[in-house]
Every structure is written in C-alpha cells, then in structure tokens.
Amino acid sequence: MAETKYTEEHEWIRVEGDVGTIGITQYAQEQLGDVVFVDVPAAGRTVAKGEACAVVESVKAASDIYAPASGEVVESNAALAETPGDVNAEPTGKGWFFKLKLADKGELDGLMDEAAYDAFVKSLG
Incomplete structure (x- = not known):
C-alpha cells in the first residue's frame, strides 16, 4: 500500500516500493491560485533532500518545489x-x-503523516 508523507513546504510524496511520486498539496495550490506554468526536473537528474528541483508559477507568485528526499x-x-x-x-x-x-x-x-500535516495547516491560521 502506498504511504503519503508531507513537508512543511507543502509538498507530498506518495511512496510505493522504492519510488516516491511528488507534488504539492491542496493547501499549496489554494495559496498559489491559478497555476500557469510548471517546470519539472528531467528524468536522470539526481536531487538531494531539500534541494529546489521544480518550479510552479501562478498568477500570484512563483514558488520552488523542494525534494522531500534524495534520489534520482x-x-x-x-x-x-x-x-x-x-x-x-x-x-x-x-x-x-x-x-x-x-x-x-x-x-x-522526519516528514508528517496526513493528520500531522492537517494540524500543521490549521496552525497557520
């Protein structure tokens, strides 16, 4: 069964075996507004945990997406x-x-489960 974890930067990672699928949370997309551009890393790139490796731009702002874990x-x-x-x-x-x-x-x-992430988002006011 897939396990989903969350970061304080509002990324999620759904882990199946030794592969994690990464995106941004519902809360993050709501804060961004209408997304107009996304730049994702190319296959084969190695990233370190915490490294900015993708960009999402909306009508309001541009934000880096950080790797929640290291890997290829x-x-x-x-x-x-x-x-x-x-x-x-x-x-x-x-x-x-x-x-x-x-x-x-x-x-x-060190990442949050869904309940901890929901509590974190509520704490942001």
Whole structure:
C-alpha cells in the first residue's frame, strides 16, 4: 500500500516500493491560485533532500518545489507543460510533478503523516 508523507513546504510524496511520486498539496495550490506554468526536473537528474528541483508559477507568485528526499528522477509529468491547471484541479492526482527513485527511505522519517500535516495547516491560521 502506498504511504503519503508531507513537508512543511507543502509538498507530498506518495511512496510505493522504492519510488516516491511528488507534488504539492491542496493547501499549496489554494495559496498559489491559478497555476500557469510548471517546470519539472528531467528524468536522470539526481536531487538531494531539500534541494529546489521544480518550479510552479501562478498568477500570484512563483514558488520552488523542494525534494522531500534524495534520489534520482525516474519520470517527470511532462503533461503539466501543456496543462498546468492540472495542479489546481488534481494536486494529489494527475497534477503530480515527478517520480523519484529513493536513495534512502530513512529520509522520509522526519516528514508528517496526513493528520500531522492537517494540524500543521490549521496552525497557520
């Protein structure tokens, strides 16, 4: 079964085996407003935990997307170049950004589960 974890920067990672699919949360897309551009990392790129590796731009702002764990990008959601609005419509579905072959699953231990993330978002007021 897939396990989903969350970061304080409002990224999610859904882990299946040793691959994590990464995107932004419902809260993040609501804060951004209408997404107009997404730049995702190319397959084959190696990223470190906490590294800015993608960009999402909306009518309000541009934001970096940070890798919630280290690893190698095995797939990018190229469809977002044509349909960046998928991030607004389905941020945890077809609006995913990239898939990462995890270098160390232990890096996920410091991330929040859904209940902790929901509490974190509520604390933001």
